[in-house]
Amino acid sequence: MNNYIEKNRDKFLNELLDLIRIPSVSADSKFKNDMIRAAEFVRDSIANAGADKAQIFETPGHPIVYGEKIIDPSLPTVLVYGHYDVQPADPYELWNSPPFEPVIKNDRIYARGACDDKGQFYMHVKALETMLATNTLTCNIKMMIEGEEEVGSSHLETFVKANREMLKCDTILISDTSMIANDVPSIETGLRGLTYLEVEVVGANRDLHSGVYGGGVANPINVLCEMIASLKDENGHITIPGFYDNVEELTASQRAALNAAPFDLNEYKKDLSIEDVSGELGYTTIERTSVRPTLDVNGIWGGYIGEGAKTVLPSKANAKISMRLVPNQSDQEICDLFTKHFEAIAPSSVRVKIVPHHGGLPYVTPTDSIEYKAAEMAMEESFGKKPIPTRGGGSIPIVALFEQELGRKSILMGFGLDIDGLHGPNESYGLFNFYKGIETIPLFFKHYAKLKKGE
Amino acid sequence: MNNYIEKNRDKFLNELLDLIRIPSVSADSKFKNDMIRAAEFVRDSIANAGADKAQIFETPGHPIVYGEKIIDPSLPTVLVYGHYDVQPADPYELWNSPPFEPVIKNDRIYARGACDDKGQFYMHVKALETMLATNTLTCNIKMMIEGEEEVGSSHLETFVKANREMLKCDTILISDTSMIANDVPSIETGLRGLTYLEVEVVGANRDLHSGVYGGGVANPINVLCEMIASLKDENGHITIPGFYDNVEELTASQRAALNAAPFDLNEYKKDLSIEDVSGELGYTTIERTSVRPTLDVNGIWGGYIGEGAKTVLPSKANAKISMRLVPNQSDQEICDLFTKHFEAIAPSSVRVKIVPHHGGLPYVTPTDSIEYKAAEMAMEESFGKKPIPTRGGGSIPIVALFEQELGRKSILMGFGLDIDGLHGPNESYGLFNFYKGIETIPLFFKHYAKLKKGE
Known part of the structure; x- marks a missing residue:
């Protein structure tokens, strides 16, 4: 499997760069046509990866792309969620290179959407391709890639409600969050x-x-x-x-656990070029931001x-x-x-x-679930280190919606880093992270199928 | 004299509209060439009015136009000051018609600079033309029309200091302020x-x-x-x-005099569509704004x-x-x-x-001076009513500079109204005010020469 990834490194990357070149800014109506081009690109790439089905669903806003590969109805089904829309690139003058003309520098891809979420969801498309090409897929896969995450997923709720049967699954897997560091893998268990x-x-x-x-x-x-x-x-x-x-309000022991995560205040301030952090009295920076x-x-x-x-x-x-x-x-x-x-x-x-x-809505994932354990085992296998559960400060409103409408928890197995600079100028994504994600995702499916079988 | 003005009404207006059409925005460097065009227009119009001399002086910023008509060195000399630059027209979308394409509606000229200060200083050019054409000029006239009033008159101080002899005068006459109403003439005696x-x-x-x-x-x-x-x-x-x-701090009687000026708070609020005024506790709206x-x-x-x-x-x-x-x-x-x-x-x-x-600097003009009396008599003659001395809230930094460098007080005989909407969208100037100014200015010269003679 890793052999297949190794052989296709350049192809995988070039495809991602092509996707990034489409300025799919959902907030600004002048990019409406680019949104459609991006949706078509995603649909075709899911089809080319070997899915049985890959299609575009229109909404009153930007379209939703849905694809699936059902190998055996008796096997567990994982719904992958991602989004092909990106944040506006303003202010353009602060970018070192044009935001929609990706450049590779110091083993990082610099472009709007490099990480959030094109770089991250595309790992799932390439993981699917890899598993099908190497005949190692152990679960059914459904993929829903939307185009309105950065503007509040306005039409996703209606879509999910209207397609409960199609979206039926055992868990939801999402890569749209960060880890602590490349040598300190972590999984977000809560979102604001x-x-x-x-x-x-x-x-x-x-x-x-x-x-x-x-x-x-x-x-x-x-x-x-x-x-x-x-x-x-x-x-x-x-x-x-x-x-x-x-x-x-967290208990004293919950707060202690949270603050046990590696964090260097001086490094944090240095990275941001600030003299002082700032925030609510009585809480640490980790607490304030999560x-x-x-x-x-x-x-x-x-x-x-x-x-x-x-x-x-x-x-x-x-x-x-x-x-x-x-x-x-x-x-x-x-x-x-x-x-x-x-x-x-x-x-x-x-x-x-x-x-x-x-x-x-805010969201919390339990760390004693089968899906969390599968993610933990997958990351431990690929990183050689057990990931730390963290609480994230960002928001992916869709996870609360999934729980409510599909009755399933989401796993936030993200491969980004804080230095990726999401939403700001010069957003980037490490090549290490992109390939590590493609390598880790199939391991999640492997462990998840096994754990589900032993349930 | 009024006959000449009557006969040339359309010509005077059309010339002003041509001047207004030049977007001479001093704050924005993209209008640099328009600033030069406007300066040339002003120079030519002063020359055409019959001045002996009319020329452009370069500065490190926008040029200054200077002209003069010296009829007799023994007569008093009046320096007219004005500015051909205008405020930026942003936000353009709030204008009912393009800011630099003047339109006449309900006897008002709508355009950026219609009043501030093109409409007002151009009255002086036309008053000069009228006095020379009708052989009624009673003083020497000097005119200095600058292009940086809206950006702080940055280079005027150097110019005035370098040209003290050329600018030597007995008083300075400026039309860049407002009256209370067309039937309540007033003269500003102070500026912030x-x-x-x-x-x-x-x-x-x-x-x-x-x-x-x-x-x-x-x-x-x-x-x-x-x-x-x-x-x-x-x-x-x-x-x-x-x-x-x-x-x-004003004395009780000064405050009483100030608040005796006609002012209707309900009309004021209605005109601005506000429920309430706002400001410093313990002071009236007139005081707060002056x-x-x-x-x-x-x-x-x-x-x-x-x-x-x-x-x-x-x-x-x-x-x-x-x-x-x-x-x-x-x-x-x-x-x-x-x-x-x-x-x-x-x-x-x-x-x-x-x-x-x-x-x-802020500025105050004494109301017992010959020049104030001349302005008072001129307005009384043309409006049929003695003007009220007021304190203005605006700023014309140049008046403090004149006092310091030329040792002379300025007379702020302005013909605008509050409804002119200076600095905002849909700035306008009444045709009544434009022609009344051209009619009143020569009367100032007449009374000033007489009063100076009897000094």
């Missing part, structure tokens, strides 16, 4: 949820001269800043009433942002604000609490408009 | 000063994934919002240490501002911040106080960079 909203603060009905009106009429930018600032207190606690009501909820402004704009000076008192100001959620917060409830609070704190000199974007 | 800075808050050395790092690393947008919010307390007082130390200093964010940007959602934890956030100053604040001192304070309040998790743009 997400509530994402866009707010607008409106003052006067037109832009005003800041000399003529300044001091007497509310400035929406100042007001927006004041409102955002008031969302956290001096200890970094979020001030939205009810925000922490359902937050799962088991504690957050509130971050992801974008802000208002007034004159061109060259030079313009003394305008703008009519409005906007911000994109997201909150990462932890068990047992509900994204919908937090969305409602935020909206109610933000409206309540707006002074009477302005009006606010709030538009919810997408959300997702 | 200005300090304008650009700030940058930098967190990590790259954009980060808000799931992976969120909660543990400072978000520069949140930090910038918190820093900006902290610049004012709950009463709208600015918190920068020392900020109010030199602020001129004799009290301000702090406004004129622009803010950071993170993802495109369509849809992007869960980025950005590396930096920026804002343009300006402060309007009142007598006896110094723009340089306030710039230093702001910089020191802003650096001091930055948390150790970020770095800040502060770049000062331009500034200007």
Whole structure:
């Protein structure tokens, strides 16, 4: 099997680079045609890997690609999930090379989507090809690769609900997360949820001269800043009433286990070129970025942002604000609490408009399940080291949906690293990680089939 | 004289529209050639009005146009100041018609620069033409029309210092301010000063994934919002240490006189479509916008501002911040106080960079001077009503410079209205105001020459 991977190294990589070259940015409608091209590419690659079935399902948004290889209905079935859409590449000027023209440098692929999630889900397509070519497939495989993960998987719920039978499986396998390091393999056993909203603060009905009106009429930018600032207190606690009501508090031993993961604060600060970390008082950086909820402004704009000076008192100001959620917060409830609070704190000199974007529930995977053990054994076999269970700070809203609609847990066997720079400029993915993933995935199927048989 | 104006109404207007069509935006280097075209247009129009001399002076920035008509060295000399540059027209999508294609609607000219300051300074060119054509000029006239007023008149000081002899005059006449209403003429006797800075808050050395790092690393947008919010307390007082130390406090009778000007708060709110005004506790709207200093964010940007959602934890956030100053604040001192304070309040998790743009001193004109009286008499004659002295909220840094370098006071005889919407979209200027200005300016010269003679 590893022989087949070795022989096809260049072919596998070149195919991935072709996929990356398609700028499949789901958030921006100007890439609509590229989304369709990417979906077709994924469909064809699943078919070429040897699947029985590979097709595109239209949605009111971007299409979903589904494929399957059913070798024996009595064997366990694994549903692989991934996404072919990528984050916007802005700001383009911070990239060292064009985001959709991948370059290989220092054994890393630099491009938008190199890791998230093209590099990672494509490992599954190539693992499928490898297992079929070497006749080593031990489970039935279903693959669902969507195109709206970066914009909240808006149409996936309807699709999953309408296709429960087709998607029926024993577990779900996802590579869209990171490990601690190439020599410290790990598996994410929890994810944060997400509530994402866009707010607008409106003052006067037109832009005003800041000399003529300044001091007497509310400035929406100042007001927006004041409102955002008031969302956290001096200890970094979020001030939205009810925000922490359902937050799962970890026990002392759970916290100790979490903080036992290798972590060097000095290295962390050095890597980011910061003097100091920052966050909620009373929690470590590991806790702040995994088991504690957050509130971050992801974008802000208002007034004159061109060259030079313009003394305008703008009519409005906007911000994109997201909150990462932890068990047992509900994204919908937090969305409602935020909206109610933000409206309540707006002074009477302005009006606010709030538009919810997408959300997702937080998620936890038990480490005593057969699927977790299979992933653990697979990584131990390929890395030569037992992986550490971690809690991730990111969000893959789909895992909560799967549990609810398909009644199955997901395994987050990701091969990325923190240095991959997801969502930022110069995203990259290590060649080591790409090939190690293709090597590890078939081992998961091998161990999973065995463990299921002995159940 | 009025006969000549009446006969040339269309010609005067069409010339102004031609000038407005040149997008002379000084803040944006892509309009550099248009700035040169505008300067040439101004030079030619001064020459065509009958000046002895009209020429362009190069500066390291945009050129200055100077012209003069010396009829008799023993007569008083008036220096007319204006500016041919305009504010950026962004945001273009809020204009009802393209900003540099003027349209006349309801007896108003709609275009960027219609009033500020093309419409206003061009009245002086046409008044000169009228006086020369009708042989009624009673003073020597010098005209200096610059191209950097909207970006802080950066090179004017050097020019004035180098050309003191050429610019020697008895008073300076400027039309770059507003009246209360067309039936309530007024003259501005004070202006606020200005300090304008650009700030940058930098967190990590790259954009980060808000799931992976969120909660543990400072978000520069949140930090910038918190820093900006902290610049004012709950009463709208600015918190920068020392900020109010030199602020001129008005006496009770000065305040009463100021608040006696016609002002309808309900009309004001209705015109702006706001529920409530906003500002410093203990002061009226008239006071807040004229004799009290301000702090406004004129622009803010950071993170993802495109369509849809992007869960980025950005590396930096920026804002343009300006402060309007009142007598006896110094723009340089306030710039230093702001910089020191802003650096001091930055948390150790970020770095800040502060770049000062331009500034200007506040200014007051005495109402018992000959030049003020001449302006008062001119407006009384043309409007049939004595003008009210007011204090303006805007800034024309040049007036403080003139006083310092030429030893002369400036008269701010402006013909604009608040509804002109300077600096915002759909700027406009009334035809009534344009022609009334051309009619009033020669009356200023008439009364000024008489008063000077009887001195």
